[in-house]
Amino acid sequence: MNTTQLTQKSINKPTFKRTLMTSMIVLSLGGVSVAAQAQTQQQKEIEQLRQDVQALRKLVEQQKVQTTHTATALAEVQRPAPVASNPVLKTAKGAEFNLYGNVRFDASYQVEGTSRDLPYNHINAVALKGNSENSDRLRSTLAATRLGLDFKTQVAEQEVKGKIEVDFLGGSNFDNLRIRHAYVNYGNWLLGQTWSNFAVPDYMPESIDALALVGGAVKRTPQVRHTTKFSPQTNLVVAAEDPKDSTVNQRLPALSARLNHQFADNFNISARAMGHEKRVNNDEEMAWGVGLGAKYDVVPGTTLKADYYHVKGDSSFVSFTNSGVVKQADGSLVQSEFDSITVGLTQQFNEKLRGTVGYGYMTFDEDQNYIDALADQTKANKDLWQAWANVFYSPTKPLSFGLEYVYGEREAFAPATVNGSKTGEDNRINAVAIYNF
Template structure:
């Protein structure tokens, strides 16, 4: 038995134990050191994130402070108000039926009044410059007249026709300005249109009111025309700025035996966005007791927007042998001794309209007609005091629209006519001196 080996066994065991403890302690230290380092890194990341959030919050505070300062400066500093934004027009109510047709009803209630200082013989509040009594021959002075006969009711319609996007459209519109006393129901417009064609009654292709200065008077003034005729017409478009309209029309000339319609043509051209012109021509057979003559006429209209809100309109006519298109003309033809004799005239209207604001506008206008003095024509007329050498009228009006459906107008007009022959008291001049007013509710 080895005694030394016995004594050395505990020593070895002890050393081994001590060594293992030291290793364990070392490993534990290493683990703690690693955990501490990881924790420190995590803390450092959180601190950096907090620092970035604080910086972002500080930037937001600075921006809010700057905006608050701008608002305070804007409140303290007066600035020009922004222009009002125009209200969008309300969509018109539309009725639809099963076939797909659409109908839109519209109209107005219109009350007209006129105070006749001097002039008119007829009991109506509208223009009669070509027939006002000559001075000292039964003028109706200091008279008030009123009517609601210009009240109108209308309907626009549109219906799909055939394949694709083709649609047939039209209009039916009536008022109460018919009959001798201007108080009967009458047709203003009644037509259908498809593609480039129109069939029915609407504004004449020759004498239309587009270039006539605005008036309170529903029948316009000397040199103007408010003619609506039954017609068939076709429109040819050459470009977005130019088109040609050709029509055959029934002018309803009761002074003749009509067997052929009138032929009219109108060339429209837009020289610029603010400048449009229209050249027109007319030809018509006049027939009385187997005698025939050809009536003809030309017209030229222009509309020019001088600046936003300021518009100039002018319209000129030269017509021979016709009184059915342009208002207030002498009879176009008269028959005497188996012959027909024709009247001839020139007329012009010109006016300036100013839109003062979205509620108020006004117009200054002037109209003039001069008639050629054909001796045979004059001698063929029985009452020469009813045939005129010259007519003229000047007017000024204002229209006020407090809201979109309502409009009120006030107008002063003065005009004269000079007759071919004098009355029994020697007078050849008739005077028209009036104040007109109108109130309209549109629906």
């Protein structure tokens, strides 16, 4: 190796090291630069991701609020209206009570018949043909308007219930306030005035007339009665009643018994019996009677009712009868005797409309001693009958409207002196409008 080569090697060695170091520094700086750029880019992406998450969160919150509002609004629409609970009314003594009643307007157009200016039935006293008839007459009244009060209270371990109900059908012209029901129930006992235990209205076909039609009874008597339940389907009711018979001097109450039985959900019967002393001055006779009523739901919405009575010597329980007892010339008493029946079919066409067709008949024994003892034989009847048809329409629950056609006749024991007629006719149209509260 010559001097020139040695010199060259000495010169090139450090240069190579410097070059190598320079290259490493450059590479190192380049790596740092690349790493810094990568870190910056990553930070940007993270920041962008954070912003996206924030935006998504806001969107979710907005959607939640909107959904809640929608659900709330939908719930408000679908939520049923709150039911107003009836406040509990109490008397000063702490008894709970409920007030009820109705406003009732009755109208009657008498096509033919009647001798009295009344809007209600009095088939037993209609004028004989050609004798003071008041035909083509319109009558109206609100006397059947009612006001009632049901109450109950607790006495020891027994609940006491009661009722007070009045209307304006009192007096001879049916225009005075009167008591319909006023009684107290304590256990199986009842004390007060309500429907007679003998002449119950449960089995009469429906009619518009507030006083019922032939064969029916709407008698309410002061009474004390007791109910014995033999089973859920059978009970016996016995009562001591004051029939308020003004034709006799009463010293004892009438005794009555009623056996009720339900054969099935759609078939009920009631067998009844009555006995009562009839006393005029010092003379007395025993009056008695039996009755049988039935109610049968033929099919849902179709109901058949029938009621039968056989009575001797009484005119205070069943409506439209002759006088139960009359006094003969020698002072002894003679009694009337009759049979009556009423039957009818009611059809419920829909929840707002129903209708009834009915027929009633009453016939009296022709006891000549009884007939001879009468002061006016034209005012006592041999036979009575009535037929009727009606419809009731209730557009809303508290309102009810009814229309009824009635035709009937009576045959007296003796003819009228004017023209010899023994028959009186009842031909009329009844209408009613009722608001219940």
